[in-house]
Amino acid sequence: MIHPMSKRITVLLMLIVLIAGFLAGALWRDYRCFLSMPIQTDAERLLFDVPRGTSLRTLARRLHEQGLIQRPTYFIALAYLQGDQGRLKAGEYALTPDMTPPRILERLTSGRVVEYSLTLVEGWTFRQALAALDAHEVFGGSQLSALSDAEIMAELGRPDEHPEGLFFPDTYHFPRQTRALDILKRSLARMDAILAEEWAARAPNLPITTPYEALILASIIEKETGLASERARIAGVFTRRLQRGMRLQTDPTVIYGMGERYDGNIRRADLREATPYNTYVINGLPPTPIALVGREAIHAALNPEDGEELYFVAKGDGSHVFSRTLDEHNQAVRRYILNRDG
Numbered sequence: 001m002i003h004p005m006s007k008r009i010t011v012l013l014m015l016i017v018l019i020a021g022f023l024a025g026a027l028w029r030d031y032r033c034f035l036s037m038p039i040q041t042d043a044e045r046l047l048f049d050v051p052r053g054t055s056l057r058t059l060a061r062r063l064h065e066q067g068l069i070q071r072p073t074y075f076i077a078l079a080y081l082q083g084d085q086g087r088l089k090a091g092e093y094a095l096t097p098d099m100t101p102p103r104i105l106e107r108l109t110s111g112r113v114v115e116y117s118l119t120l121v122e123g124w125t126f127r128q129a130l131a132a133l134d135a136h137e138v139f140g141g142s143q144l145s146a147l148s149d150a151e152i153m154a155e156l157g158r159p160d161e162h163p164e165g166l167f168f169p170d171t172y173h174f175p176r177q178t179r180a181l182d183i184l185k186r187s188l189a190r191m192d193a194i195l196a197e198e199w200a201a202r203a204p205n206l207p208i209t210t211p212y213e214a215l216i217l218a219s220i221i222e223k224e225t226g227l228a229s230e231r232a233r234i235a236g237v238f239t240r241r242l243q244r245g246m247r248l249q250t251d252p253t254v255i256y257g258m259g260e261r262y263d264g265n266i267r268r269a270d271l272r273e274a275t276p277y278n279t280y281v282i283n284g285l286p287p288t289p290i291a292l293v294g295r296e297a298i299h300a301a302l303n304p305e306d307g308e309e310l311y312f313v314a315k316g317d318g319s320h321v322f323s324r325t326l327d328e329h330n331q332a333v334r335r336y337i338l339n340r341d342g
Contacts, residue, residue, distance in 0.1 A: 002341075011141070020242075021188065024101050030071075030074075030200070031074055031077070031205065033073045034070060034074045035074075035078070035100060035101055035102055036100055037069075037070060037100060038066075038097060038099060038100050039069075039095060039096070039097050039098075039099050039102070040067065040097075041067070041146060042097075043097070043303075044097070045095070045096055046068070046094070046095045046096070047070070047092055047093070047094060047095075047096050047114060048063075048066070048092070048093050048094075048095050048108075048175070049091075049092045049093075050088060050089070050091055050092075050093065050108060051090060051102075052090040053090075054088060054090070056076055056079055056085050056088065057072075057076060059088060059108070060072035060073075060075040060076050063075065063104070064117075068095065069101050069104065070102065070206050072146065074101070075101055075105070078101060078102065078105060079105060079213070082102075082105070082179070084105055084109050084122045086107055087109040087110070088108055088115075089110070089111040090107060090177070091111065091113030091114075091175055091176075091177065092113055092114045092175060092176040092177075093107050093108055093112070093113060093114065094107075094114050095107065113175045113176075114175065114176065115173045115174060115175060116136070116137070116138050116173070116174055116176065116178075117171055117172065117173050117174075117264075117339060118132065118133065118136050118169060118171070118172050118174075119132075119169075119170070119171040119172075120132065120167065120168075120171075120185060120187060120292060121169055121292070122163070122222055122291075122292055122293065122294040122297070123169075123222050123223055123291050124166045124169065124170045124291060124292045125256075125290070125291055125292070126149070126163045126165075126166075126167065126292070127145070127270070129167060129292060130144045130145045130152075131145055131310075133180045133183065133184075134180070136180075138174070138176050138178065139179075139180040139183075142179070142180035142181075144180050144181075144184075146282050148271040149162065149163050152181075152184070154184060155181055156181065156184060156188060157186070162287075162288045164288045164289045164290065164291070165215050165216070165218075165219045165265060165288065165289025165290070165291065165292065165293055166188055166191055166220075166289075167184060167187040167188055167191055167292060168187050168188075168190040168191035168194060168292070168293075168294075168295075169187075169293070169294055170187070171189065171290040172186060172187070179207050191194050191293075194295050194298065195211050195214070195215060195293040195298060196211065198214070198295070198298045198299055198302050199211045199214060199302065201302070201303075202214070202302035202303065203302060203303045203304070206302065206304075207239060207243045208242070208285075208301070209240035212303055213285060214298060214301050215289050215293060215298065216285045216287075216289045217235075217239075217242075217285060217302040218286065218289070218293045218297040218298040218300070218302075218303040219289035219290045219291045219292075219297070220238065220248065220250055220252060220253060220285075220286075220290060220294045221234055221235050221238065221297045221300055221301055222291055222292075222293050222294065222297040223250075223252035223290060223291055224250060224252060224312075225297065226317075226318030226319060226320070227318050227319050228296065230319065230320060231296055231297060231300040232300045232303065232304060233307065233309070233312075233322060234300070234312060234320070235300035235301050235303075235304035235305065236304040236305040236306060236307050236309065237307075237310060237311065237312055238250075238304070238324065239304040240307075240308075240309075241309055242284065242285075243284070243311060244310075245278055245309065247280060247281075248279040248282060248284075248285070249279055249280050250279050251266055252290060252291075253273060253277045253278065253279045253286050253290055254266055254270055254275075254277065254278050254279070254280065256277050256286075256290040256291075257273075257275035257277030257278050257286075258270060258273075258275070258276065259275065307322075308324045309322040309323060309324055310324060310325075310329075311323040311324075311325075311326065311328070311329035311332075312322070312329075313329065313332045313333050313337060314335055314336065314337075315336050316336060321335075322338060
């Protein structure tokens with residue numbers, strides 16, 4: 001005979017098992033629903049930042065607070081079930097409305113962070129490059145323009161160097177955590193590498209003796225070139241003038257020497273002013289580059305085109321007229337400069 005107490009215990013245990021099974025089933029169905037629930041938002045893209053050192057629990061709570069997931073506990077369970085609990089990677093991630101919790105977790109453990117870009121343009125001055133960095137949405141608080149050239153170069157580990165021309169103009173891609181100085185470091189290292197490569201492949205018998213002199217000459221070529229097809233030809237003119245001891249007599253160096261005084265016009269007094277950069281007055285090259293220099297200008301400076309031209313004048317459409325003699329050059333000046341001004 002079964003004791004009445006045993007019957008009650010058996011019934012109670014069966015009831016507990018049934019309730020537990022029902023709850024487990026309901027919990028499992030709720031979990032499965034959680035896994036298939038996409039982000040509820042009208043935005044096409046959401047940016048979500050994972051700071052370095054963020055714990056899984058903190059991450060789940062923040063996702064819930066921002067309305068990106070419904071059950072933070074389920075999200076933690078998902079991470080453990082997939083073995084992703086220790087694989088979170090810091091950075092800024094783009095999330096889209098179609099993403100379910102498993103896809104969110106996959107994105108936040110992938111390291112595929114949002115990348116931004118900044119283009120440093122050939123022919124810009126160093127100060128223009130700093131202004132572009134300061135104006136970028138990622139570097140808005142960098143205030144590099146407020147620092148002196150010496151302070152910036154000291155931060156970059158190159159104290160006592162003049163910054164003009166030392167940075168390679170290109171489009172740089174980077175995550176939000178990047179500092180403005182990091183971009184300058186990359187640009188500086190890139191220029192070092194490219195200048196070394198071009199110097200090693202230079203033509204013989206050039207009138208320049210160091211890579212830095214090549215960079216100075218390349219910066220002048222960069223500023224004078226309107227058409228890429230003329231770059232090596234312009235380099236040839238400057239090379240022959242240096243070889244013959246002729247002054248370069250190039251306006252971009254005058255403008256650089258004038259600094260903020262330049263208002264768009266060069267006057268006779270400006271051409272006579274004795275500045276270190278006025279190549280109508282000084283012999284040889286100015287003391288530093290005058291702009292950011294692309295690889296093509298460096299290559300042209302080190303591989304100038306052969307010829308006999310010693311002069312060129314802008315036609316006003318980006319191209320130039322090249323002349324062998326001063327008489328030819330003066331005729332071109334009268335045609336393309338004096339008549340145009342008149």
